Amino acid sequence: MRRIELLAPAGDWDCLRAAVANGADAIYFGVDKYNARVRAKNFRMEELKDVMAYLHKYNVRGYVTFNILVFENELEEAKQLVEACIDAGVDALIVQDLGLVQLIRDMSPDFPIHGSTQMTITSPEAVEFLKPYHLEVMVLGRENNLTHIQKIAEKTNVPLEVFVHGALCVSYSGQCLTSEMWGGRSANRGECAQACRLPYDLIVDGEQKEMGNVAYLLSPKDLAALDLVPELIEAGVSTFKIEGRLKSPEYVANVVSKYRKAIDEYLAGRHYTPSPEEIRELQQSFSRGFTHGFLKGTNNKQLVDGTFPKSRGVFLGTVKKVLKDGVLCELQAPLKRGDGIVFDAGRPEEKEEGGRVYDLRKHGKKVEGEVEKGLVEIIPGRHDVNLTRVRVGDRIWKTSDQELERRLRKTFETERPYQLFPLTVRVYGEAGKPLISTWRDETTGNEVIVQSDQLLDVAQKRPLTLDFIKEQFGRLGGTIFELKDVHMHITGNVILPVKELNRIRRQAVEQLIEQRQRPRLYSKQPIDLTSPYRQKQRAENPCLMALCRTLEQVEAVCDTDVEMVYADFEFTTDYPKAVQIARTANKPIALATPRIHMPGENGILRGILKAEPDAILVRSLGAVQYYTSQSVEQTLIGDFSLNISNHLSAQLFLSRGLDRITPSYDLNIQQMIDLLEAAPTEHVEIVIHQHLPMFHTEHCVYCTFLSEGTDFTNCGRPCEKHRVSLRDRIGMLHPVRVDIGCRNTVYNAIEQSGAEYIPNFLSLGVRSYRIEFLEESPKKVEEVVSLYREALEGKRSGTSVWRTLKAINQLGVTRGQLIKK
Secondary structure (H helix, E strand, O other), X not given: OOOOEEEEEEOOHHHHHHHHHOOOOEEEEEEOOOOOOOOOOOEOHHHHHHHHHHHHHOOOEEEEEEOOOOOHHHHHHHHXXXXXXXXXXXXXXXXXXXXXXXXXXXXXXXXXXXXXXXXXXXXXXXXXXOHHHOOOEEEOOOOOOHHHHHHHHHOOOOOEEEEEEEOOOOOOOOOOOHHHHHHOOOHXXXXXXXXXXXXXXXXXXXXXXXXXXXXXXXXXXXXXXXXHHHHHHHHOEEEEEEOOOOOOHHXXXXXXXXXXXXXXXXXXXOOOOOOHHHHHHHHHHOOOOEEOOOOOOOOHHHHEOOOOXXXXXXXXXXXXXXXXXXXXXXXXXXXXXXXXXXXXXXXXOOOOEEEEEEEXXXXXXXXOXXXXXXXXXXXXXXXXOOHHHOOOOOEEEEEEOHHHHHHHHHHHHOOOOOOOEEEEEEEEEEXXXXXXXXXXXXXXXXXXXXXXXXXXXXXXXXXOOHHHHHHHHOOOOOOOEEEEEEEEEEEOOEEOOHHHHHHHHHHHHHHHHHHHHOOOOOOOOOOOOOOOOOOOOOOOOOEEEEEEOOHHHHHHHHOOOXXXXXXXXXXXHHHHHXXXXXXXXXXXXXXXXXXXXXXXXXXXXXXXXXXXXXEEEEOOHHHHHHHHHOOOOOEEEEOHHHOEOOHHHHHHHHHOOOOEEOEOOOOOHHHHHHHHHHOOHHHEEEEEEEOOEEEEEOOOXXXXXXXXXXXXXXXXXXHHOOOEEEEOOOOOEEEEEEOOOOOEEEEOOOOEEOHHHHHHHHHOOOOEEEEEOOOOOHHHHHHHHHHHHHHHOOOOOHHHHHHHHOOEEOOOOOOOOOOOO
């Protein structure tokens, strides 16, 4: 049986203690601003050694999250954090940026790296692509179902990590640009503004669809896979990951303890089904409603409730009648005095009424203790709730349970181990010599030798016996150890004072703990981050490429002077037609792969090859591996979704077989220039016009709200009959499009332009430029191509281009955030 690991989140010291005390095998945590949860308290770099010493004392592993993109001017600081983690004996770094992976491997061949879910690892091919970098764990995408997981596990020996509990991102991790586009806060930089939790109107074919109180169209329920623990283990999952570095220590204690029990029961060979009470306790700590997410397959109807975006807790029932001092409710879950409640009228954007339960009555009589179910009068605190705003039919939720919180706090308020660790002792001695004892920590294999300061005397009455030594050495209360066995090798009848035996025991325990807390040793070597590509020559004869999303656009582009046509269609069955149109016009054409590559989807990639394009726009690690492993003849162009943000990641992909790379959309103009100054710009292609693809999600808006079906097998394909947009709170319409895998992309309403920066890019040697279309007419396509051609040739200013097109004048919006030391 492979090792099964329960991995818990920690945003601060209290959460760390809560996780350890309730049975976590490993903890993941962030340091300063270097991680995907910058709003958590996180830990400071100077705390690293203390954190790791604390965790290793209890035999718990500690993983540092460095799961963000790293910009060119931050590589030196990134190196400093990696060095600090190596020196502190951190058990692994969880990494997103492949440039950072290369940096770590150059510094230390043996320092453990875990591939973050931000890498968008969703197929066996993606795992294979990462094989040369010797990653110790792969964190799979939340969208992988049990069948996917099993197929990936069958093709790799690398342990697989899967999220099993907590908040779900509606977008693929590492592929969400919404927060960046609208607020300058990139999810790839740990600053997600949770745009998915905002209300939207559904616009179908230009008309608003009436949705009642359903407004949170992209806000998924929370993941809860407690009942799937056996299936996940049997599918090949090695690490069960709990989300929640922004959650409370009580939440951590609650969730860790529940999953610890489920895993232990399975490993012990016992059947275990979570009780209704255990599920309610999980809901109480945090819940937007529970779902299996995608683990049991795609079910769009179950994934999103749509009526509220935040934690509700436990559903109690609905208001049957509003009384003078309370409400009448048919309880569906236990309730007692002091519990917190909220009245949900289905309008969470308005102020809701809520407070604490002051009294409970049945048949007009006060009830003591907890009421589990039945018709009951709920009396809130006198000034907590304005009952004139409460209506019959409002849902009632139990938002807090003080008794549960007190019970959970007790588990970590005092420092005590979740389990005691066995010790084996061997003692040797004879009269006139010291007592020598060897203490073995059976969990770690560490050993210490402690000898008495006094010599053994010949015993006149009560010689040392095995039972007596076991009694004295077994007094380990208040420590993390318990005595498993003592082996005695003593010649003759000898004696040693009890006080000296106690001193030996205390010294042995101290030394064993000190051994546990010593930092793990890794190799470390100096590296030079200087790029060899600093010499630049101005690019002459720049090339303009145009990406089209309809056959009509392809035809229009073929009548212009672009150097290459790209086709990126919802249905790749039309790709051969696009190739034929381009061939007739004597234009080279590139075909785009889907942004996500799942097990069993190589047929899509083969179909692209079968269409015989001149080039392929590659958008996933799995697709990169598929095409490069076959040494295809086509030019391979890595797209923005590979998240290339520094010269190390650029070099990595170019060395693995790509001919050109497209920098990440997370780069603003200064960060882009920093990258171009260090990268081989003759192999760089920049997108200078586009509707930013914001959300990329397995959740299908078309299926959820325009179909009676639950997934692509029974939805009736409303995406082929309708066009959907999401209207935000300021009235902007964001188009939603579907790809061949039935995944949705939500595009920004307004296109953005990098035209103003073309002179900068040309001076740095960039020759390849791309413009991308979405819904533009053929006439508009010709106009946009003409404007950008004039800008590239210096006949028109970049400012006049974006003003003429009424586009947003920006190239990415992310701020740098790594802290100077």
